[in-house]
Ligand SMILES: Nc1nc2c(ncn2[C@@H]2O[C@H](COP(=O)(O)OP(=O)(O)OP(=O)(O)O)[C@@H](O)[C@H]2O)c(=O)[nH]1
């Protein structure tokens with residue numbers, strides 16, 4: 365609940381008030397899940413399951429709270445004029461999202477870079493916008509492009525690079541049941557269209573520098 369409180373406190377920074385956590389919505393979603401438990405052959409009134417519909421409703425609301433965030437505002441809230449024109453790379457950002465096809469998790473890492481063009485952005489805002497887009501029903505390709513577009517359109521840097529690598533539980537615990545396959549997606553703008561710049565980014569995200 366800490367996150368929720370923070371979102372509510374900082375309405376001017378893109379952490380827009382969440383009305384998805386209101387009691388009526390939780391109760392409505394929970395009612396459906398009570399039905400679903402019955403349809404699955406369970407007894408929703410047995411002790412271990414009594415509070416499950418409400419727990420699921422709250423979990424789902426958390427897992428989709430990105431709809432209530434404004435990623436561009438989050439970036440805008442910490443942009444600083446700065447004369448730095450080298451690549452800034454934030455790598456190994458944990459990603460947790462849910463595929464829109466099965467509503468099962470996909471998770472992994474995002475690696476993001478931009479080349480400033482007069483402005484830098486507060487570093488924490490990069491993972492924050494990853495979360496703002498990831499905490500929605502997604503496909504990995506759209507998640508990748510949305511992050512790229514948000515940084516490009518808001519910060520207007522000389523270039524943006526986004527690489528995301530994820531495991532999809534809908535491919536691991538059901539369906540094709542491939543436990544170890546990883547999907548990589550990428551999106552680039554501006555300077556990253558150049559082979560040399562893109563190669564430097566790829567080298568930095570694969571290097572073990574720390
Ligand atoms: N491109 C893309 N596909 C995804 C993502 N997440 C899940 N999928 C795929 O979405 C597809 C949905 O295909 P359908 O044939 O409609 O669904 P399905 O019958 O459950 O497919 P299987 O998973 O093959 O059993 C599957 O191939 C999933 O692997 C994603 O982030 N990007």
Ligand SMILES: [Zn+2]
Nearest residue numbers: 463465466534
């Ligand atoms: Zn899926």
